[in-house]
Amino acid sequence: MLPQRRQKILAAIVEQYIETGEPVGSKALQSIAGLDVSSATIRNEMAELTAQGLITQPHTSAGRVPTQAGYRYYVDNLMKPAELEENERRRIESGLDYRSGDPEQLLQAAGEALVDFTNFAAISTTPSDEHAFIKNIEMVPVSPKMAMIVLLTSTGILKSKACRTDVPITPDLQDTFSDIVRKNFFGTPLSDVNTVMIQTLVASLGAKALSMSPLLVTISDLVEAASVSEINLSGQSNLLGYKEYNDNAGQLLDFLHREEPLGMLVSASGDSDSDIEIRIGSENRYKELENSSMIISKYKIGDNATGAIGIIGPTRMNYSKLVPSIKYLTDIISKFLSDVYEEESSSGEEDS
Amino acid sequence: MLPQRRQKILAAIVEQYIETGEPVGSKALQSIAGLDVSSATIRNEMAELTAQGLITQPHTSAGRVPTQAGYRYYVDNLMKPAELEENERRRIESGLDYRSGDPEQLLQAAGEALVDFTNFAAISTTPSDEHAFIKNIEMVPVSPKMAMIVLLTSTGILKSKACRTDVPITPDLQDTFSDIVRKNFFGTPLSDVNTVMIQTLVASLGAKALSMSPLLVTISDLVEAASVSEINLSGQSNLLGYKEYNDNAGQLLDFLHREEPLGMLVSASGDSDSDIEIRIGSENRYKELENSSMIISKYKIGDNATGAIGIIGPTRMNYSKLVPSIKYLTDIISKFLSDVYEEESSSGEEDS
DNA sequence: TTTAGCACTCATTAGTTCCGAGTGCTAATT
């Protein structure tokens, strides 16, 4: 635990640096931190903080800048989360698209709301729910030997895919399909549908196997697609504006463009207990992110389904403002999605 | 019409500059263009070309660079479209996702294929078809007073939206809905569905109007959404790499981020008769694009539906290579989408 | 009409100086 005065100084350095982006000198601190001591005293304290690795100087004749550890200490011990103003709340909400009941769209919109609000890049995932089950499967013929298969899950995910059949599609065939689907898939957890299950099913169909096989395989594909939680990234171009990325912004954007690591970024946030996680610089584990911070928050639908939403930006970001903003957005999302997709058991009497 | 030798010189300047990005001097040209004249002669010709506004010098002691008019002349009169190599064809094709029958996904994938292939940003639109009609509408209950409505059009566009009903959803209500939809919507052109049509229909329902109204309004929303052709932009971050955008790449990205102008960009390509259009620099009409070129190609599904796909990059791009590439991609898309969605009338006997 | 020759231009690079913000240390002060 740092002595109080040193804490004050550290907090002042962090906050001032976040605001201006310029290294903070001892003179400047004198007026900022509410301390009635001379700049020399502050310099002594700063020397201590430097020795402890919490701040550093870009070069000998410059002021101090927080190190990664400094940010961490600030975030863990010193930061006071800001109250959200009413109009900020409104700004966040207004970006959300409540209308379409599609959770994928909602999360996409939420990401973009964050982009607009924060001027950073935002990342969001669609809900993944290990207990999700199949709500409905429809087959819609589009041509003699081609049909569209549509899958709807209990979490509101809708996936569709065209499927070419080996034999012409007759009303009879449609009925058969409908029967099979009703018996074998409705209410089935997504996790229970896999290649083996499909093959067993096909095998049991006897004469009908030939005509049904491509359709059932398509179902398997759709379930697969519905199980994977999608990751949306938006607002990357915002990052160009920040001078900390000056030349190699392209490098960061390329990194974010590759989708694989994004999954890691978000899923790794399972470790901590709290529902909001701040990762500063190299805490992100990826070299490309060593100058970036993420603030990731998990949302929940009822008790099972979860996803995450958050931002990526330079380590110099206004944590005390962003944390409550993201928390607020997450709460809205959780509430809205829970309202819609967990209504089954409740009586659900509210109107819009 | 320029004298032949001058044409050769212009072509050499354009091609050399496209390749290296450096201003081209008279000495260098001597060896590049197959001309057996001294650099002094070439200098004289260059002076002429400069006077005609086809080339310019960045500064007094530098070589020449094509002006926008120079590129235009080159593209219109001098350029020889390159033959695509077999492996280039494969590279383009391999990026396409044929599997899901969803044209929106296909076009998205096509855009990304272009991004990978060209290293520029790509833009693509989903098909818009004034003669498209409604193929199917399904209602899927998700909770007592909530249903998912799914719309499928003749062009394969699938849209869905959640809808909250005023009364509980009963099998009876579902049947009623199903009847109404079958009678009034199946086969109806998208353009015929509008607020007036919906209101007339609701009015004619008598006692059932109350329960049906929200559902029918949702249909109207879905038709609206299906009618608008979506615009996909991808690969923006590629543009950062090009030094012509050096500092203000952010400005361009911001411009591309706003979606409104994109529609203009693509739709404006209706003017010309040819199916591929090259717009150089300020020909794009937007100040933000004065250093950029677009190559846009239209695809067709059968005779009605059309959309566009193309690239955006610095004016210094390899037109002679890119034009055939994009043409090739467009052909594939046209063929594939036509195969799938224009099969109705034909006997459609091919297998995959 | 073409070409050799030459003076001229000017972006770029490297080298130099100067300035001042900010530091660390020492010695005096409380």
Place this chain on the structure above:
DNA sequence: AATTAGCACTCGGAACTAATGAGTGCTAAA
């Protein structure tokens, strides 16, 4: 023991200068 005034020192950045050389336009000869 803690604080402060004073001062020498460091070093990044700005401003200026000089040298370089690629490329030009022009003139006069072929």
